[in-house]
Amino acid sequence: MVARSRNPIARRAARAAAARTVNMAAGAHDTRLRPCCGPCTGETLRFPEGMHTRSTRTTLLLPAAIVLWLAVLYGIRFGLMEVEPAADPCLGAPDGLLCRGRAALGLTIHFQAFGITALAMAALAWLVPAPRRSWLATAALLVALPALVLYNVRFGAPAAVVALLALADAGALRPTTRTSP
Numbered sequence: 001m002v003a004r005s006r007n008p009i010a011r012r013a014a015r016a017a018a019a020r021t022v023n024m025a026a027g028a029h030d031t032r033l034r035p036c037c038g039p040c041t042g043e044t045l046r047f048p049e050g051m052h053t054r055s056t057r058t059t060l061l062l063p064a065a066i067v068l069w070l071a072v073l074y075g076i077r078f079g080l081m082e083v084e085p086a087a088d089p090c091l092g093a094p095d096g097l098l099c100r101g102r103a104a105l106g107l108t109i110h111f112q113a114f115g116i117t118a119l120a121m122a123a124l125a126w127l128v129p130a131p132r133r134s135w136l137a138t139a140a141l142l143v144a145l146p147a148l149v150l151y152n153v154r155f156g157a158p159a160a161v162v163a164l165l166a167l168a169d170a171g172a173l174r175p176t177t178r179t180s181p
């Protein structure tokens with residue numbers, strides 16, 4: 001009987017310890033209980049039938065989305081916010097749509113809205129169960145990136161760290177392979 005703990009890492013470790021005990025009692029040859037490898041039989045690692053994990057496509061999707069989002073953010077930073085005074089379109093006509101958007105973005109940067117929002121989302125990611133935790137932590141990371149790129153480092157850096165830790169705890173950063181049923 002595995003003791004019930006609130007900590008998911010402790011629960012996972014307790015289940016693994018219980019599975020090792022059952023495997024040792026069963027002679028460590030029953031792969032339906034736990035994969036067998038190494039010293040007991042000299043066999044390689046085998047996974048139980050019907051075990052499905054994330055595909056490589058979804059594993060590569062997060063880093064690709066982060067790189068694309070960073071490219072967009074740096075385009076906004078250097079193309080809209082840090083414009084040379086000689087090429088600034090807002091000096092001649094400050095009432096244009098581009099200038100209003102730039103002013104609104106400047107206010108969100110000034111009030112650190114990106115960093116505070118990302119930190120709140122990353123903290124909330126620790127309170128939700130594991131399947132939704134990875135989605136909320138990913139959203140927090142994608143909101144923390146504008147905070148880091150657009151001068152909100154005070155709240156953006158801790159938000160990015162907490163979001164990455166929540167992703168790691170949910171298992172979203174673990175490399176996996178897909179097995180056929």
